[in-house]
Amino acid sequence: MARNTQVQADHNAPPITRVLAEYVSSHPSRGWSDAVDREAHRTFLNWLGCAVGAARHEAAEAALAAVAVLQPAPQATVIGRKEKVDAASAALVNGITSHTFDFDDTHLKTIIHPAGPVASAVLALAELKGATGRQLIDALVLGIDVACRMGNVIYPDHYDRGWHITGTTGMLGAAAGCARLLGLDADRTQMALGIAASQPVGLREQFGTMTKPFHPGAAARAGMMSALLAQHGFTASPRALEAPRGFVQVVSTKAAWHEATDELGERFEISFNSYKPFACGIVIHPSIDACVQLRDQGVTADQVERIELKVHPLVLELTGKKEPADGLQGKFSVYHGCAAGLIFGKASEDEYSDEIVNRPDLVALRRKVIATVDERLDEASADVTALLADGRKVHVFVEHAIGSLQRPMSDEDLERKFRGMADPILGAGRAAELIQACWRLSDVEDLAALATLMRPD
Amino acid sequence: MARNTQVQADHNAPPITRVLAEYVSSHPSRGWSDAVDREAHRTFLNWLGCAVGAARHEAAEAALAAVAVLQPAPQATVIGRKEKVDAASAALVNGITSHTFDFDDTHLKTIIHPAGPVASAVLALAELKGATGRQLIDALVLGIDVACRMGNVIYPDHYDRGWHITGTTGMLGAAAGCARLLGLDADRTQMALGIAASQPVGLREQFGTMTKPFHPGAAARAGMMSALLAQHGFTASPRALEAPRGFVQVVSTKAAWHEATDELGERFEISFNSYKPFACGIVIHPSIDACVQLRDQGVTADQVERIELKVHPLVLELTGKKEPADGLQGKFSVYHGCAAGLIFGKASEDEYSDEIVNRPDLVALRRKVIATVDERLDEASADVTALLADGRKVHVFVEHAIGSLQRPMSDEDLERKFRGMADPILGAGRAAELIQACWRLSDVEDLAALATLMRPD
Numbered sequence: 022m023a024r025n026t027q028v029q030a031d032h033n034a035p036p037i038t039r040v041l042a043e044y045v046s047s048h049p050s051r052g053w054s055d056a057v058d059r060e061a062h063r064t065f066l067n068w069l070g071c072a073v074g075a076a077r078h079e080a081a082e083a084a085l086a087a088v089a090v091l092q093p094a095p096q097a098t099v100i101g102r103k104e105k106v107d108a109a110s111a112a113l114v115n116g117i118t119s120h121t122f123d124f125d126d127t128h129l130k131t132i133i134h135p136a137g138p139v140a141s142a143v144l145a146l147a148e149l150k151g152a153t154g155r156q157l158i159d160a161l162v163l164g165i166d167v168a169c170r171m172g173n174v175i176y177p178d179h180y181d182r183g184w185h186i187t188g189t190t191g192m193l194g195a196a197a198g199c200a201r202l203l204g205l206d207a208d209r210t211q212m213a214l215g216i217a218a219s220q221p222v223g224l225r226e227q228f229g230t231m232t233k234p235f236h237p238g239a240a241a242r243a244g245m246m247s248a249l250l251a252q253h254g255f256t257a258s259p260r261a262l263e264a265p266r267g268f269v270q271v272v273s274t275k276a277a278w279h280e281a282t283d284e285l286g287e288r289f290e291i292s293f294n295s296y297k298p299f300a301c302g303i304v305i306h307p308s309i310d311a312c313v314q315l316r317d318q319g320v321t322a323d324q325v326e327r328i329e330l331k332v333h334p335l336v337l338e339l340t341g342k343k344e345p346a347d348g349l350q351g352k353f354s355v356y357h358g359c360a361a362g363l364i365f366g367k368a369s370e371d372e373y374s375d376e377i378v379n380r381p382d383l384v385a386l387r388r389k390v391i392a393t394v395d396e397r398l399d400e401a402s403a404d405v406t407a408l409l410a411d412g413r414k415v416h417v418f419v420e421h422a423i424g425s426l427q428r429p430m431s432d433e434d435l436e437r438k439f440r441g442m443a444d445p446i447l448g449a450g451r452a453a454e455l456i457q458a459c460w461r462l463s464d465v466e467d468l469a470a471l472a473t474l475m476r477p478d
Numbered sequence: 479m480a481r482n483t484q485v486q487a488d489h490n491a492p493p494i495t496r497v498l499a500e501y502v503s504s505h506p507s508r509g510w511s512d513a514v515d516r517e518a519h520r521t522f523l524n525w526l527g528c529a530v531g532a533a534r535h536e537a538a539e540a541a542l543a544a545v546a547v548l549q550p551a552p553q554a555t556v557i558g559r560k561e562k563v564d565a566a567s568a569a570l571v572n573g574i575t576s577h578t579f580d581f582d583d584t585h586l587k588t589i590i591h592p593a594g595p596v597a598s599a600v601l602a603l604a605e606l607k608g609a610t611g612r613q614l615i616d617a618l619v620l621g622i623d624v625a626c627r628m629g630n631v632i633y634p635d636h637y638d639r640g641w642h643i644t645g646t647t648g649m650l651g652a653a654a655g656c657a658r659l660l661g662l663d664a665d666r667t668q669m670a671l672g673i674a675a676s677q678p679v680g681l682r683e684q685f686g687t688m689t690k691p692f693h694p695g696a697a698a699r700a701g702m703m704s705a706l707l708a709q710h711g712f713t714a715s716p717r718a719l720e721a722p723r724g725f726v727q728v729v730s731t732k733a734a735w736h737e738a739t740d741e742l743g744e745r746f747e748i749s750f751n752s753y754k755p756f757a758c759g760i761v762i763h764p765s766i767d768a769c770v771q772l773r774d775q776g777v778t779a780d781q782v783e784r785i786e787l788k789v790h791p792l793v794l795e796l797t798g799k800k801e802p803a804d805g806l807q808g809k810f811s812v813y814h815g816c817a818a819g820l821i822f823g824k825a826s827e828d829e830y831s832d833e834i835v836n837r838p839d840l841v842a843l844r845r846k847v848i849a850t851v852d853e854r855l856d857e858a859s860a861d862v863t864a865l866l867a868d869g870r871k872v873h874v875f876v877e878h879a880i881g882s883l884q885r886p887m888s889d890e891d892l893e894r895k896f897r898g899m900a901d902p903i904l905g906a907g908r909a910a911e912l913i914q915a916c917w918r919l920s921d922v923e924d925l926a927a928l929a930t931l932m933r934p935d
Contacts, residue, residue: 094551182728183722183727185676188676215684215687216689218683219645219679219680219681219684219689219692219696220677220679221678222677223676224715224723224724224725224728226718226721226723226724226725226728227672227676227714227718230672230713230715231712231714232676232713235673235676235707235712235714239676239677239700255692256687257688257689257692258681258689261681261689264683265640266682271639271641271683
């Protein structure tokens with residue numbers, strides 16, 4: 022009776038649930054380098070800007086309207102809005118808004134956007150519980166570590182089969198972060214991870230719809246609820262992650278168990294987090310960067326006869342939409358990304374408006390982009406040749422795009438990106454104040470006061 | 479670039495999301511036979527009793543405590559309790575409690591327990607919205623149809639790989655039922671199904687813990703939220719169920735598309751629902767029934783040297799626990815089930831208390847049960863031979879257990895089962911009144927009044 026047609030069940034997997042539970046509950050506060058801690062602040066700031074920027078998006082309106090039906094208690098801040106809602110709903114909505122622009126962060130080993138599920142959960146819970154900034158940062162680091170480590174265990178098989186890995190590991194990260202924030206012991210933290218393991222959220226089929234950003238939001242809420250349930254004695258399998266019918270073996274044919282525990286407490290996955298310079302999927306960034314560099318070399322749209330783009334196969338698989346109809350679809354079009362890079366020299370949220378995506382010069386230029394797969398290219402790279410009307414060819418090869426670990430955005434880059442999104446919602450003065458508060462986050466004693474800054478007057 | 483190691487992607491699947499959306503939004507009220515409608519009442523009554531019965535279980539306490547942290551608005555009834563909570567939380571808690579005893583209903587083709595996710599969602603939403611009993615029943619039938627049809631599409635492969643199918647199709651049923659109750663049009667119902675498709679809940683690894691009943695609860699909440707989001711304009715893939723990276727192809731290697739749509743509006747899956755006479759997984763029922771029949775033939779525990787039990791392979795796979803430590807584990811032990819059947823002649827929740835599972839005579843008898851797999855036996859059957867101290871052998875073969883479609887429980891059986899659970903919580907008078915109200919449910923104009931009956935004084 023072996024009807025499991027998917028995987029060869031592994032009955033000898035190590036007890037990683039337990040090991041992670043002990044880790045999350047026992048690792049000392051700030052038990053990592055200054056660089057790691059700094060990275061946590063950068064992560065938080067970057068994520069917060071994304072949430073602020075999308076606060077008036079129609080997806081935010083729709084989600085808030087649904088939440089309002091349930092008449093929640095005012096407990097936690099909806100970032101960039103005057104409303105306060107219950108903490109679980111705040112986690113949901115902030116998780117949605119922070120991923121709406123596809124402009125947040127990326128754990129490059131796994132394509133996980135870890136702040137969406139983890140920060141959304143721990144901020145809302147921290148506000149409710151009156152936690153300190155220190156506790157918040159601790160929870161963020163540990164939560165992201167769990168989510169990304171579990172991603173390392175199952176990536177890429179899990180992603181390849183169609184799961185949106187941000188929401189299908191994010192609930193584990195959110196549960197870990199919230200368990201930490203609640204001060205749960207190892208037993209209850211283990212239960213929190215177990216409850217969360219039953220709730221992976223997200224299909225790649227949803228890319229291009231509001232349900233894509235819903236994934237980190239729902240994962241945030243699920244993780245928080247898992248921690249609250251565990252706090253009050255709710256039980257789950259203690260081997261929910263590693264058992265033959267547990268999370269990993271059900272959702273993946275790859276199970277690199279060692280990724281969960283190698284160098285635990287020594288290597289922090291948040292170290293491998295990166296921030297997006299362009300408001301779209303990370304796989305397009307090298308292509309856009311190359312076109313920005315074409316522009317820097319003096320190439321203009323009206324000179325271009327053809328743009329020959331060579332990319333890694335994943336680029337066309339994920340973002341091969343040739344004729345995007347609106348801004349959201351534009352994010353899944355490497356063709357539009359290239360056109361925006363060449364015409365504007367950037368690809369922020371403004372360049373993904375419905376109007377810009379349909380503007381005739383953009384449409385004309387994107388149709389001149391001939392994209393082909395080159396199996397020899399790395400995912401991080403792109404090779405672009407512009408063929409001009411005068412017969413010239415201009416070639417750019419990007420090995421690592423701006424925003425990558427090799428060419429990271431500076432703090433100033435991050436502040437600029439933040440202000441671009443926050444100024445229109447909060448006003449420049451408050452946005453600047455919030456930036457400073459974020460840099461000092463681990464010293465903040467009163468998160469409620471900080472949260473006030475996240476709301477418009 | 480074919481990294482999908484799980485399935486051969488099918489790009490030609492029929493548009494079942496659309497077809498189901500149109501069906502749910504357009505099928506006329508009560509567009510089925512009297513027998514189907516009657517079955518809906520039976521389903522509701524049976525489910526409600528389960529929820530009432532478990533209202534003071536520690537899983538209920540834990541879940542309520544977690545909900546209370548979020549300070550929800552009082553909108554909807556927590557069955558068998560005085561508390562009212564927000565509707566989504568009521569769906570969650572009632573979904574948990576109604577499945578806590580493993581005593582609810584079973585769609586025998588798929589082992590889905592459909593009322594848990596669907597009824598929990600539609601009752602809470604109906605109370606909030608002031609719907610009529612008629613609307614509630616309509617939503618229940620359609621919601622169960624969607625959940626079970628999707629189950630038919632993917633069962634057994636999906637279940638075999640480790641998913642708890644009740645929670646991984648239940649969110650679709652809950653979304654469908656709630657969309658119906660909200661009066662969403664086909665477009666928005668399609669979005670509701672799409673949002674729900676990203677939220678399958680449940681791993682079989684959780685069996686034996688509180689997270690098993692959490693699965694239908696979380697599916698109920700997810701489905702309700704999906705419908706509310708869709709009502710307010712939230713979008714999802716319109717092909718979220720059938721696309722290559724949509725629900726079915728991501729969670730199953732089997733995709734019997736025709737099961738979703740064959741005889742739609744003609745054959746209703748609620749017709750294949752059954753109700754449990756024993757408070758444990760359906761696969762043990764033939765074995766327990768056989769032991770009850772041994773008792774009816776005069777066999778007593780002190781006579782027994784050995785019980786030879788032959789069962790379908792799934793029985794030992796799911797319920798092969800030889801030494802259950804408590805009541806919950808007892809539900810996953812065919813050995814305890816047989817002992818209870820022979821000693822008590824029944825296996826209701828009382829026979830699954832921690833005390834009974836550890837009582838010496840039960841422990842002694844269950845250790846005399848020798849269970850072996852017989853590949854020739856159907857899942858519905860069991861073959862038991864008792865070898866007695868005096869050398870006699872008593873043989874019982876059960877082709878279909880009590881509670882099966884072939885030997886269904888009568889209305890009186892269901893009332894008796896209901897009273898067994900409801901009387902201790904609500905009192906016999908109110909329980910009797912509630913039974914009558916359930917039988918008349920489709921005539922009820924005011925669900926709030928009905929809900930009052932579900933709470934203790």
